[in-house]
Structures are given as structure tokens and as C-alpha cells.
């Protein structure tokens with residue numbers, strides 16, 4: 001029985017799809033709800049790895065953000081106002097501000113350093 005259970009678990013693990021963007025956001029939401037609400041703007045530092053002003057999205061390789069207990073990671077954000085993305089390009093080192101501790105995938109400001 002144990003062997004069968006182990007095989008079943010193995011199959012279940014192997015059948016997990018490669019983590020889609022939704023899964024990343026879900027786990028990051030869990031991280032942010034586990035943290036105490038951060039006061040004031042949540043600022044981060046990172047490097048632009050992709051930017052799509054038309055879609056309003058920007059991907060960043062960002063450093064750890066202690067206010068919401070995030071480790072350094074690569075992820076995609078949405079810009080609340082897509083026009084803020086017109087002044088940045090891939091490879092830029094940027095400072096950015098997240099909308100809030102509960103809307104951590106939304107960027108309010110982003111500037112080249």
C-alpha cells in the first residue's frame with residue numbers, strides 16, 4: 001500500500017503543469033498576506049528584463065523587498081498607468097513602487113536609477 005501511495009504521489013507531482021504566471025502570483029499573494037501590512041509605499045529595485053507599454057506589463061529581475069518579505073526574483077508586473085513604461089527599456093536599472101501590500105503585482109511608479 002505504501003508503495004502504491006508513493007507511486008500515486010509521484011505521478012501527481014509529475015503531472016503538475018509547469019508553473020504558469022498565475023501560480024507565481026498566487027504564491028506571492030500568500031507571502032504578502034503572511035506579512036504584516038507594510039506602511040507607506042513599497043519600494044523595490046531591479047533590472048528590466050522585458051517591457052510592453054502597449055500591454056502595460058513589465059518584467060523585472062528585482063532584489064529582495066523586505067517590506068512584504070519577498071526574496072529576490074524575476075516576475076512580471078502590470079503598470080497602473082501604462083504610460084510610465086514609455087521611459088524605460090530592457091536592461092535599465094530601476095527603482096519602482098508597488099501599489100500596496102495587497103496589490104503587489106501592480107506598479108505605480110518606475111524610474112531609471
Ligand SMILES: [Cu+2]
Pocket residue numbers: 028062070073074075
Ligand atoms: Cu517578486
